[in-house]
Each structure stands twice: as C-alpha cells, then as structure tokens.
Amino acid sequence: MADRYFNPFQAIDINVPVEFHEAFTRYCQRSADAVIDQSPFPRMVDLWFLSVCVAARLGLEPADTTKYDTRKIIDGSIFGSDPWRVHQLMLIAIGKTGDVHIVSEPRKMMTLASGLAVAGLPKVIEMLKDGDAEPIWNLSDAVDSLLRKEKAA
C-alpha cells in the first residue's frame, strides 16, 4: 500500500456508547495480571472489531450512533499495529454500501463500522455471558457454532 493510505483511520477516534464501557473494562485485559479466562480480549480494539465482524456476519444493520452518548475509547492509530484491519474495514464498507468510491472517505467508513460495532456489541456480550463456563469459553463456543451454522446454511 502507498504510505499515505497505510492507515487512513490514523486521525479518527473510535467512539463507543457509554453503556458499553463497562463491558470493555470487564472483557478486555487491562494489565498483565488480568485473568484471561474472564477477560478474553487482549485489547479494547479486539472486542470492538469482533463486534463489527459479528454484526456483519449476522447481517445486522449499522446502528445510528448519533442517538447514543458516545465517548472515545480507542485511538484510530491502533490500526497501524494491525494493518490487515484497515483492508477489512474498507472491504466491509464496499460490501455494505456496494460503492467502491467509499474507500476514499475514511470518516464515512468509520461511521459505518462504528454503527456495526454498536449493533454487534449486545450480541457479543450475550455470547460472552451465555453458557456455564468462563467468558472465554462461552465466547469460543458461540463463535464456533456461528461459523459452523452459517457454513452449513
């Protein structure tokens, strides 16, 4: 990729409705001593991105984030450390809008992704909670069955 497009989201913060902040604190590892089984996500962006993916997988419509009281929890520069996510966010935007020109509008792409994240978050939280085991196992099983079910379908 040309350097200047390496991370078009560099300057865009990731905002999340305050009602989900507790989930981010609870399920993301915030120190080296974190109990992984209780907090499966290495970083906040991982929970956020999984929510985007789950919403996309389930065909959920992006939520209207303007209706929420949102706060910044992640810096857009985070994608610099996982450049493949930049590609995926672009492809998600093309797939959702059917318009390839959206790739030159990082803010629009981020709004769409944030909408998907908000739509997917309740689902992911449910996946973490539903089950008799620790969150990491509940989530693993839920992702497992989601991938199998949709494949079979």
Added chain:
Amino acid sequence: MKLLRAEFQNFRMLRDLELNFSSDPEKKLTVIRAANESGKTTILHGLQWALYGDAALPGKGEGFRLHPIDWNASEGKRVPITATVEFELTTYRRVSGDVRETRRRYRLVRSAFEDVDSQARRSASTVKLFALNETGASPIDAPEAVINDELPPELREVFFTDGDRALSFIEADVALSTKRERVQRAIRSLLGLGVIDDAIKHVRKSASEVNRKAKQVGSGSELNRIASRLEEMENDREKFEADLEDAKQQFGAFDEKVDDIDRKIAAALQKGDKEKLQKDLDQAKREIKRLDDQLATANKEHSALFRSRSIATDLLAPLLGRAFEKLEELHDQGKIPNTTIPVLQDRLSAEICICGETLESGDPGGEKRRAHIQKLIDDSQRADEIQEIITDLYYGAKPRQADGDSGSSVWLEEYKAVVERRDGLQTLRDEAGRKFRALEMQLDELPDTDIQGLRETRRQYKDQRDRHLSRQSSIETQLTGLRREREDLEANRDRLLREQKKGARILAELEVTQDVTKVLQSAYERITNEELHKVSELMNNIFIEMIGADPEQGAIIRHAEISREFDIIVYGPNDRTLNPDRDLNGASRRALTLAFILALTKVSEVEAPNVIDTPLGMTSGYVKRSILRTAVRESSQLVLFLTHDEIAGCEEIIDEAAGVVFTLTNPAHYPKMLVNDPGVAERKALRCECDHRSECQLCQRRADAQAELEMAS
C-alpha cells in the same frame, strides 16, 4: 547530579583523603586504581555515609566502627569523623514556553564523633548542605530532602554499586516478590514518579477543599448532603489506600518468610538423610512451575484467537466475498491496472525484457523498447487517487481473501488446537498437583521433630501471607466501589452547582483540579509503562553487547527483558527462561546487573553518577573490554574502582575515556607488596597522581619491581 569532589577525615582508613571526579562530558570516566585493601570499599561506604548517614552503612551502622582501627588514643578519646561531598545539580524549568536550564554547585558535610573503645559509640551525625557561589557558601535547610530527591536512598544500589552486591536484582535466593519490589522501586524512583505521586495527593486535597466550599454554598440542601458524603469518602479513601499499602508489604514480608522456611526444610531434609524425598519434592515443584508457565502461554494463545486475522476473515467471509466481487468487476473492466510497475522497473534496470530481448540504452532496438516500457509505467502511475487505493486494496487483500475462500475455517482449526493444548496441560497439571500433595503427606509423616516444627511455622506464615492477600483483595474491592460511588456523586454535585448562582466559580475550580489530576495520573501511567519498556529494551541491548563476544554464553543466551511485573528474565533458545544463578556465568551475571543499572539511569535521563567497585571482576579478554566500553558510553558520569588486574588489557579504553585517573595505596602493604617504604606507620589510604600506565616511589608494586629486575638482568 554530578560528583565533583569528596574529602574524608578519620573515616576508617581514609584518615585524610581528597578525591576529585571528572565532570567533563567528553571524558566522563574517573578511574581510581587501587589494589585490594587500599580503601575502595571504604570510599564507597564513605560516599554513601556522607549522603545518607548511618542507614547506608552495613547493618545500618549498628556496631560498625567508623574511626581508624589504629587510632592513637593519645590524639584524643573522641574521634571527629567528617565526610564531604561536592556535587553539581542541573534543573530544568519551563519559563514562558521555554525550558530553562540551571546548574548549581553544592557542598554536603556530614560529621560525627566516635568513642575510642571497644564499643565505638558515636554521636548522631550532623549534616549540612551549602550552595556554593562566587562569594562563598550559603547554608540550605533540610539537606536530607535534597539528597533523597536527587539520589533516592532506595536507589543507592543503582548509583553506588559493589559489583558483587548488585546481583541482588537477579539473585535466585530472594523471593520473587522481593526482587520485583526492588526492581519496581528502583524504576519508579528513578523515573521521578515520587514527585508526581505527591503532586496528585496534594491536588486531591485541593479538590476536597473546593468540595468543602460547595458544601457551604448549598448549606441545608441536597448539594450540602452530597458534598458532605464526598468529604467522608475522601477520608475513607485515604485510610483504605494506607491499609492497602500495609497489606501489600505484609504479604511481601510473609512471602519471604515462607521462602526462607522452605530453604530451611530443604536443608533439614538433606541432613536427615531424606535426600530422595527432598529431590522428589523439588522436582514436583519444578514440574508444577513448568506446567503453570505452559498453561499461561496456552491461555495467551487462546486469547490471541480473538485478535487474529482468521476470526475476522472467517466471520466476514460472506460480506467480503461481495466486496471482492465488486473489485473483481473493476479488475475485469481493466480499471485496476496490473501491478506491473515494479516488474517493469526491474526489467529496465536489468536491461533485459521479459521476452528476453535486450533493453540496453545503447542498442537502437533496446532504446525503442525502453521507451515503450517507460510509457506503460507512466500510464499506470497516472491512475487517480481512488484507483490507487482500490488497486492497493485489491492486491493487498487478495491473498487474504483467498484464505477465506478455501471453504474450511482457519479459526476453527486454530481453536481446536488451543482446546487440545489447554485440556492436555490441565490434565498434566492436575496430576502434578496430586503428586506434590502425596509427597507433602509423606513429609507430614516423618518422625523428625525439627522438620515438623519448621512445617508448622511454615503453615502459620503461609496462613498469615494468605490473610494479607485476601485483605488486599477486599480493600481493592472497597476502593473500586468507593470510586464508582464517588463518580456518581460528583456528577450530581456538579449538576447542582451549575444551578447555583455562586456555583460557576466552584465548578471551575473542581474542573481544574480534576484536569490537573488527570494529566498527572496519565503521565504517571505513561512513564511507568513506556519507560519500563524502554529500560527493558536498552538493558537487553547493553547486555547482549557486553556478552556478545562470549561464545559459551552467546550460545545459550538469546535475550533479556524486564516483564510488566518487573521481573528481570533471561531467555535461552526457544524462549526457554534461564535461571541467572544456575545458567549464567559470573561475567554474564555481572553484565546483566550492570546493564540493568545503566539502562535505568540512561532511560531516566537523570544526570547521575554510577560509582562501581570491581565492575570487571570475573571477566576477561574481549568481554571485559566490551563491558567497560559499553558502561562508559551508557553512563553520564562513571567512577570506577579498578584493581591492577582489572585494568590490564583495558588501558586504551581508559586513555580515551578517562578525565581523571589516580592511584590509592595502602602503606601497610610494604614490604610484602610495595617496593618502597612509604615511611608511614599508620594504616591509611594514600593518594598519588599516577595513572593507569604509570607508577611512582609510593605506588610501585612488588610484582612490577621484580619484573623490572628480571628485565635488567
């Protein structure tokens, strides 16, 4: 801080000695050449006593005589002892946008009187600090505070290092929590977190006072009730935080005790002919540790599944498939150019076309083909911005898309492997736990009363330790609850203040204190996290460079790091952790501690001296030179006490780096080791100006004299 000068009177064998140190940034090394028993360790003690008082002496000074052992009572029954240190401090202040640097010189004088008898009682020492200026010296209050600030006492081991004692940062026979605590304290102090911590406390107090104003404004109202509750909570918080600190310390202390008893039990078992049981216990413990490490790794792998590319690719497969169809369409319409530019450019520079024809500039056919290829390149480069992004995306994501297309889910495979690993390890861990308990039962049944007594004590210590741990958890929980309640109450208070006429000013004050606290807190966290990482990286670089030429160690040591838990860890091949005590030779252990000390000083950007006694003991050849060279480079002021042996082979480095070199001699070494009689009856350190290459009447040593005689004959 830079050391400039030191002076001692009647401090053990330093009866009357003056030292000067190089403060030249280009020649930052000072070498004090001294044979063993010539006062090196005494100087190290003397400097620390001057700075920190009795607490810095062995055994905190208890029963540690300070006056010269051969003091002649006819000179007085009470010996005046004085140590003086002159140093320079640089401070930086932000003055209207600029950073202003100020250098000041100080003189610190500590003195005490000591009785000349077997008890060697001495008066509490008096310490004075003077700021030196052109016209003289002005006294400064609270000298201890200045020193504690510039060279925190907990960092004594960082700045004043005895090559052997410094190993305490990595010694295996200290409990993990103790080593951690030492490393953590060293890092936090050196990084200046104490000042930030104090500032946070004071600003919090300011916030409480503003809260009190809010209480007055809203007297008798809801605002008053909330502000009063916040006031109480602030008191609770202070109490809880003090309790938490106490619980942590108690836990650490009992943890060390348990560790200590374990060693005693091991020793008792050896003595009681129970080596086999001891060996089995040791092995079982090691096995449990190994499995726990592996389990922790497996858990991390499980967690990594949720940040992996495969989970996203698999979940997004249907959607990404649609997106890719769009891109394929564009590609088929020729709107995405082939990524031929690099290939074509390659060809141009290789001067041979893909078809095998020449592209040489001199050749007429080649010239034509060159022009054609250049045109193709130019056309492709003219693609507009969007096309460029799409092209990048198409080629960048295509191989990844292909993974997703394969039909089988990569993530499911990875997940299956993780489950198998975790389950397998857990079974092994359960088994190891059972084995260990069985061995402990055997131990319980031993008729040895010594061992049973020790085990009983161990149980008590362990109970105490666990009690403090659980106290710690419950206080942490209470603090979290308090924090949450406080946030809610504060939001309510601020809302009510907004409605008050006089509220705006108070609200502004609260906002300022909150913002100041926030900035200080985030600075505190950032310094800890980022700087720790930097110290770790730099320590590794310095360490690897120092031991780089040692083929024996080079083969087993891969890298070293300081973990987020403040453990210094050395890794061997396949990321296996090495035990510094068992797997590292003496030179490497020394190099590792020096690397830690230098990295810490360097990252903190503190201008502080590193005064090191016998830094090159147990090292030789290239590794020795490498340690010296690296230490000079990484230090801002380096004072080394070196024996003649340590100097051997390093003369050129000293020529280059040292601004001051002098020699200390113990006249009592005549006639055994000194050639000439110094004519001094007392045992005292004498200074001469001989450097690492020269010697004089006073310092000429016997081995050298003999060698000369041999050469002459």
Added chain:
Amino acid sequence: MPLNDKKIISIILEQCEGIDEKCDGYREELIEVISEILEYERGHRVSATNIQKKINEKCNAAARFLAAQRGHDTGTEELDS
C-alpha cells in the same frame, strides 16, 4: 529531582493535549499550573513549605481564569440570544 525535569515536562505537555480546551488558552494555563505544582513539590522537598496552600491558590487562579473566560463567552451568547 530524580527524573530529568525536562522529560517530565515534555510528557506532561503531551498528556495535556488530551484535555478539553474548555476556553481559549485553557490548556496553556493548565500546563503552567502543573509545571508550577511540580516546582512547588521539589521546593517542598528541599525545605518544608505550606505547599497545600500554594497548590490551592494555583488551582484557584486557573479556575478564576476559566470562569472569567466563560463569563465572557456566556455574555456573548446572551447578547446573541
């Protein structure tokens, strides 16, 4: 002080970037307040001072600045409405 002052100040400057510019010049004001506070802390270590009072006053001055600037802002809004 232990950590090079210059370095602490530069980190503080960076952290201030994350604070809302509550009024014109607020962040600049905050930076001054914090540098002063750290200066007080250092001074306090050398010879005990009434540091709490000094810090209270410093925060208070910044709050006056904030309230005054805001008063000005509100004034404009009132005129506009």
